[in-house]
Amino acid sequence: MTGRPVTTTLWRPTGPAELGLVRELRWRAWPPRLPEQPIFYPVLNEDYAIRIARDWNVERDGASFVTRFEVDSAFLSRYPVRQAGGRTILELWVPAEDLDAFNAHIVGRIQVVHEFR
Structure with a gap:
């Protein structure tokens, strides 16, 4: 029996x-990175994503959104978790050249869960 992968x-x-x-x-996928964006970095907790969207991105872009999505856990194990600040400020750093493979391991759809203006 084949089932949904652990995500x-x-x-x-x-x-x-x-x-x-x-x-x-x-x-179903993230767009290619721009040349000045060598890393795609999703974050590992919702609170951190909200802080970035609300406190940093709204001022720059006028609006910001927090998205949530699932990725095959076995695939993600190749990327170390990076602590970008405090103990709950955790990111994955996915090299831009890996983004097609990363996208292929997204399970389901990318969802918007918060919007800030």
């Missing part, structure tokens, strides 16, 4: 432009 929930603070590209990809 890890990730969050990503997302600006309006990136969210538009995710919509074009039918909520």
Whole structure:
């Protein structure tokens, strides 16, 4: 019997432009990184994603969104968890060249769970 793989929930603070590209990809993938973005970094907890979206991105972009999505846990094990500040400020650093493989391991759809303006 084959079932759904074990997944890890990730969050990503997302600006309006990136969210538009995710919509074009039918909520199933993240767009390629820009040349000045060598790393794709989803975060491991919702509170951290909310803080980035609400406290940093709204001022820059006028709006920001927190997305939630599931990724095959076995695939994610190749990326170490990075502590970007306090003990709950955790990120995965996915090299831009790995993004196609990362996207192929998203289970289900990317969902918008918070919006800030």
